[in-house]
Amino acid sequence: GQSLEQPSEVTAVEGAIVQINCTYQTSGFYGLSWYQQHDGGAPTFLSYNGLDGLEETGRFSSFLSRSDSYGYLLLQELQMKDSASYFCAVRDDYNKLIFGAGTRLAVHP
Amino acid sequence: KAGVTQTPRYLIKTRGQQVTLSCSPISGHRSVSWYQQTPGQGLQFLFEYFSETQRNKGNFPGRFSGRQFSNSRSEMNVSTLELGDSALYLCASSQQGGPNEKLFFGSGTQLSVL
Numbered sequence: 711g712q713s714l715e716q717p718s719e720v721t722a723v724e725g726a727i728v729q730i731n732c733t734y735q736t737s738g739f740y741g742l743s744w745y746q747q748h749d750g751g752a753p754t755f756l757s758y759n760g761l762d763g764l765e766e767t768g769r770f771s772s773f774l775s776r777s778d779s780y781g782y783l784l785l786q787e788l789q790m791k792d793s794a795s796y797f798c799a800v801r802d803d804y805n806k807l808i809f810g811a812g813t814r815l816a817v818h819p
Numbered sequence: 820k821a822g823v824t825q826t827p828r829y830l831i832k833t834r835g836q837q838v839t840l841s842c843s844p845i846s847g848h849r850s851v852s853w854y855q856q857t858p859g860q861g862l863q864f865l866f867e868y869f870s871e872t873q874r875n876k877g878n879f880p881g882r883f884s885g886r887q888f889s890n891s892r893s894e895m896n897v898s899t900l901e902l903g904d905s906a907l908y909l910c911a912s913s914q915q916g917g918p919n920e921k922l923f924f925g926s927g928t929q930l931s932v933l
Contacts (some may be wrong), residue, residue, distance in 0.1 A: 740919075745922075745924075752823075752925055752926045752927065753862070753924045755921035755922065758919055760918075797861060799862075804875055805867075805875060805916065805918060806864050806877065807852070807864065809861045809863075809864075810861055811859060811860060811861040812861050
């Protein structure tokens with residue numbers, strides 16, 4: 711079957727750095743994406759990795775290792791507004807976007 | 820540019836009824852996909868439409884169906900509702916539905932089945 715594993719919850723303090731890991735097992739792979747969703751809100755796109763390596767967008771970075779079927783999202787200089795759920799997602803052989811169950815990040819003062 | 824619009828925002832139905840949800844994608848986007856979101860389960864893929872054709876389907880029973888119109892607006896229908904169908908239903912659009920395209924999500928329709 712197809713699965714994406716990510717931690718269910720992560721807690722951090724303002725200003726800190728947090729890493730959210732994602733391992734995947736899917737039929738085919740066409741890139742790893744990350745989405746953020748605040749409570750009651752719509753998921754919004756954060757990043758996409760099609761090739762191995764690090765992609766940086768402001769305070770957020772995302773990494774992919776296709777040989778390890780692994781990626782992570784790195785959030786730096788955490789702010790209270792970063793408290794949200796973060797989902798990794800993989801595009802499979804059938805062009806379906808398969809999502810993980812999400813990681814709930816709580817940022818404390 | 821207007822975002823993805825879903826209507827209605829909230830819906831309460833009883834078991835056995837049917838429901839139709841609507842999604843208007845961003846102008847110019849031809850791919851519309853639907854997801855079911857329940858607490859702790861993430862987003863479960865329902866189906867994707869492109870140019871009025873269903874291009875992909877997830878592992879949901881036949882009670883879940885959808886369609887797309889020539890203006891790319893999409894509807895999904897759930898017949899013979901069950902309690903377990905209570906969820907947030909999200910639709911997302913992208914230009915072509917390509918592998919590296921980001922999805923733009925609507926705010927969803929919260930369906931409660933009593």
